[in-house]
Amino acid sequence: MTEQHHYDESKIKTLSSLEHIRKRPGMYIGRLGSGSDPDDGIYILLKEVIDNAVDEYIMGCGKQIEIAVEATGRCRVRDYGRGIPLGKVVECVSVINTGAKYNTEVFQFSVGLNGVGTKAVNALSAQFRVCSFREGRYKQADFVCGELIQEEEGQSSEKNGTLVEFLPDQQLFPSFTFDLSYVDQRLWRYAYLNAGLRLALTCPDEAEGKAKKKLYYSEKGLPDLLERELDGRGIYPAIQHKEHALEFAFTHTDEYTENYYSFVNGTYTSEGGTHLSAFREGILKGVNEFSGKKYTGEDVRDGLVGILAVKVQEPVFESQTKNKLGNTDIRAWIVNAVREAVATHLYKQPETAEVLLSKVQRNERIRKELQTVRKEAKAQAKKVAFKIPQLKDCKYHPQRGNASKPGEENMVFITEGQSAAGSIVSSRDPMTQAVFSLKGKPMNVFGQRLDLLYKNEEMYALMQSLNVEDSVADLRFDRVILATDADVDGLHIRNLLLTFFLHYFEQLIRQGHVYILETPIFRARNKQKTIYCYSEREKDEAVAALKGESSGNVEVTRFKGLGEISPPEFKQFIGLDMRIQQVRIDNLAEVYGLLEFYMGKNTPDRRQYIMEHLTLRPV
Known part of the structure; x- marks a missing residue:
């Protein structure tokens, strides 16, 4: 028997708690990443530590949390809660399934019920320190890559609480950096969800070259968050409700x-779950109970912006990263609580009720008008062709509502014109890569009614290709990739497409389906080597490198459009090394303001802005 088939007791391995986390980090924190994405692991590590500090506040212990993020990536979190019991400090940060959060007397509502959070931070950090202060004493433990190095204890004059310091391991997170805008967004969410909690962040100020401090505090909580997201676009004062384990606020906009x-x-449960579906149902039942009508969910909720926060003693999440709640036992309770709160509010606030019902009736009228337009559009489409002529489809599509496994995602490239489409079609993988080619510049749909989708042939074809007419959950592709030329016209087309998605199908962007393809602008080469460059800086560096390697001439080609890149070359730009940027929304109010300025009817303002910011480059 060969060595590779020799299977006995010596081949069985037992990993310690932290060794297993280091061996399979994706099971515990999802993706690793470099910090360029808000879901990257370094933000999950910081979140797990802050979560523990917030849990202390929820239990009524400590009203302030101090966070520091250094330029080196080292993070520090100090809370003023009860502090970890000194005899269990080491176990609480190094032994899986150890913690007080299984005890509902100590922590009634906690996210970290699996007993893994801080242990994962310890295991995935090059350096980790925990220090607990309790009743005039302290206990400190230091770890390196999850291994206990030293511990000490003694007298202390510090206030009760816990201090955690960690530096993510460069071997696991190569070249990582914290994007402070992502940290800022997370801390504001903590403040809005925990009215009265004060969070202080100390971080580097690149402009000033020194550390700066920022405070996060919300007096009202969720209503403050809703107001920030809408920036005055709500058509009536927010309907809000708060009780021990349920809080929500919502209003309608004209979108x-x-x-x-x-x-x-x-x-934050980005993928929702049973609590969100119950909230949506409760709003519908509350409106119908007050009005005595039988409005549809679509009519009641179209244009609605809502925020929901629930507290669950034993939450069941569909993954360790906690993006979607799976508890079914809470559904009936949330539906009834929301129904009663909404109906009661409408009875007490007749002016709000009048505006809300007017919005619902307008939604109903538009929906019925669209039914006729839809039938006409579909009938016309059948007369023209059974297939969508602009779409070169792929063979694989994910099942409804389920994303494909990592590495198996399918995608559709939206290109401008037949030339660019030809290069992609010739070099694509027909199993997972589809191409939709625009005939020209798409229409600017900002401010347009929904029926435009059915009257404009190209917009209708795009909607049908994506299969999002009835629901975004029906999307036929994991990724929708905008592939436009790297010139002014290409940028304009990209902005028009983004306006299309933001105006009609914002959830596609919210759920992370829309991307922008990066393709090289320059090709620098000599007889031995070819380098593709995505910016002027990369081109200059490539030319210098090629000249240093050889005494021959360096040829530089500027690609004016995607169609100028040959299919054999293009294949590498949409393969395993494809460079794409995910389109994200940080703030609803900012999105609307940007669209209104850049895509609205204020042409004189835009012209003035261009003239003031125009930069002339030397020829």
Whole structure:
């Protein structure tokens, strides 16, 4: 028997708690990443530590949390809660399934019920320190890559609480950096979800070259968050409700899609779950109970922006990263509580009720008008062709509502014109890569009614290709990739497409389906080597490198459009090394303001802005 088939007791391995986390980090924190994405692991590590500090506040212990993020990536979190019991400090940060959060007398509502959070931070950090202060004494433990190095204890004059310091391991997070805008967004969410909690962040100020301090505090909580997101676009004062384990606030805008921010025990559930579906149902039942009508969910919720926060003693999440809640036992309770609160508020606030019902009736009227337009559009489409002529489809598509496994995602490239489409079609993988080619510049749909989708042939074809007419959950692709030329016209087309998605199908962007393809602007080469460059800086560096390697001439080609890149070359730019940027929304109010300025009817203002910011480059 060969060595590779020799299977006995010696081949069985037992990993310690932290060794297993280091061996399989994706099981515990999802993706690793470099910090360029808000879901990257370094932010999950920081979140896990802050979560523990916030849990202390929820239990009524400590009203302030101090956070520091250094330029080196070292993080420090100090809370003023009860402090970890000194005899269990080491176990609480190094032994999985150890912690007080299994005890509902100590922590009634906690995210970290699996007993893994801080242990994962310890295991995935090059350096980790925990120090607990309790009743005039302290206990400190230091770890390196999850291994205990030293511990000490003694007298202390510090206030009760816990201090955690960690430096993510460069071997696991190569070249990582914290994007402070992502940290800022997370801390504001903590403040809005925990009215009265004060968070202080100390971080580097690149402009000043020194550390700066920022405070996060919300007096009202969720209503403050809703006001920040809408920036005055709500058509009536927010309907809000707060009780021990449930808090929500919502209003309507004059826009089309419905948008929600849902949280469980302080954690943002980006994919929703049973609590969100119950909230949506409760709003519908509350409106119908008050009005005595039988409005549809679509009519009641179109244009609604809502925020929901629930506290659950034993939350069941569909993954360790806690993006979606799975508890079914809370559904009936949330539906009834929301229904009663909404109906009661409408009875007490007749002016709000009048505006809300007017919005619902307008939604109903538009929906019925669209039914006729839809039938005409579909009938016309059948007469023209059974297939969508602009779409070169792929063979694989994910099942409804389920994303494909990592590495198996399918995608559609939206290109401008037949020339660019030809290069992608010739070099794509027909199993997972589809191409939709625009005939020209798409229409600017900002401020247009929904029926335009059915009257404009190209917009209708794009909607049908994506299969999002009835629901974004029906999307036929994991990724929608905008592939436009790297010139002024290409940028304009990209902005028009982004306006299309933001105006009609904002959830596609919110759920992370829309991307922008980066393709090289320059090709620098000599007889031995070819380098593709995505910026002027990369081109200059490539030319210098090629000249240093050889005494021959360096040829530089500027690609004016995607169609100028040959299919054999293009294949590498949409393969394993494809460079794409995910389109994200940080703030609803900012999105609307940007669209109104750049895509609205204020042409003189835009012209003035261009003239003031125009930069002339030397020829």
